Amino acid sequence: MKYRIKQGSTLLLNRWEDAWNEPMFKQKFLLGMTTFIALLSFFPIFYQYIETRNGHVNNDVFLQLIPAYDVSIPIFIVTWFMAILIIMKAIQNPAVFMTFMYGFIILNIARIISISLIPFNPPTDLIPITDPIANIFYGNKFITKDLFFSGHTATQFLCFLCLQKRFDRILGLIATVVMGFLVLIQHVHFTIDVLSAPIFAYFCYVLSTKIYASEISRETEISS
Numbered sequence: 001m002k003y004r005i006k007q008g009s010t011l012l013l014n015r016w017e018d019a020w021n022e023p024m025f026k027q028k029f030l031l032g033m034t035t036f037i038a039l040l041s042f043f044p045i046f047y048q049y050i051e052t053r054n055g056h057v058n059n060d061v062f063l064q065l066i067p068a069y070d071v072s073i074p075i076f077i078v079t080w081f082m083a084i085l086i087i088m089k090a091i092q093n094p095a096v097f098m099t100f101m102y103g104f105i106i107l108n109i110a111r112i113i114s115i116s117l118i119p120f121n122p123p124t125d126l127i128p129i130t131d132p133i134a135n136i137f138y139g140n141k142f143i144t145k146d147l148f149f150s151g152h153t154a155t156q157f158l159c160f161l162c163l164q165k166r167f168d169r170i171l172g173l174i175a176t177v178v179m180g181f182l183v184l185i186q187h188v189h190f191t192i193d194v195l196s197a198p199i200f201a202y203f204c205y206v207l208s209t210k211i212y213a214s215e216i217s218r219e220t221e222i223s224s
Contacts, residue, residue: 051144056118060123069127078178152189
């Protein structure tokens, strides 16, 4: 058992060492991390701003049929279970790390643009999500107008796309479907927000693979 652990650690270090020795990988890694940190710093400014503006009323017939319930705990569990899973897989594989990091960056930039262009007022019976970790990045006031498109749903689908093993991808797909239903039950999103989220996530994933295309090809050759 000790030998297997040691062998796995050596393989992990070799993967990152080989990747880090590539100048292009190093440049893209540092650029991505810098952009990611800058984006986190911008989140509170942007999300607190959108709360001050008035948006459009969305007459969501389907949402009106669903009674609003507080499902913050299941949302929290799904969110951070998948976060831990993708972090573990990203640590094990530089390609997964880079693909998810750039996909997440592009996804959030896309959300900032779409929320800016399509301002919605929140559902009248919205129940705030209690997530002490995620709420840190939104600022002092609870955010209700980050609607189109659903970041919770899109992030789960991005995890599904970035994960490589079949069982992990099944978990990612299940998490996407479950999250989509949960945010509707909590009435923190409209139906169109949830349905459009995987579409946006897919195109963000495609863009991230374009950015990291050469390294993904190299990692695939190594693993095969």
